Amino acid sequence: MSMSLLSRERATESPARAVVNPNAEATTHAMLRGIGVVMLLSIAVIHVVQLVPTFQQLPLLGIAYLILIAGAVGVVAHLVRGTTSFVH
Numbered sequence: 001m002s003m004s005l006l007s008r009e010r011a012t013e014s015p016a017r018a019v020v021n022p023n024a025e026a027t028t029h030a031m032l033r034g035i036g037v038v039m040l041l042s043i044a045v046i047h048v049v050q051l052v053p054t055f056q057q058l059p060l061l062g063i064a065y066l067i068l069i070a071g072a073v074g075v076v077a078h079l080v081r082g083t084t085s086f087v088h
């Protein structure tokens with residue numbers, strides 16, 4: 001999904017006359033990053049709470065929880081830094 005679909009300023013303009021508003025685009029990016037951070041941290045917290053009981057019952061699933069938590073925290077760190085892509 002492109003950012004032009006998420007921006008109201010560009011949704012009403014024709015593609016030939018589209019003027020990029022850097023402030024609107026930066027605000028959209030910041031809002032989407034913030035929502036992503038909150039969602040990923042929520043997933044990580046839910047799994048941290050369930051970590052000990054899961055390790056006691058199913059150790060392999062506990063390891064999977066650790067991998068999920070580490071991945072979520074890694075993506076959160078990337079989103080907080082504000083870089084535009086994983087490939088540089």
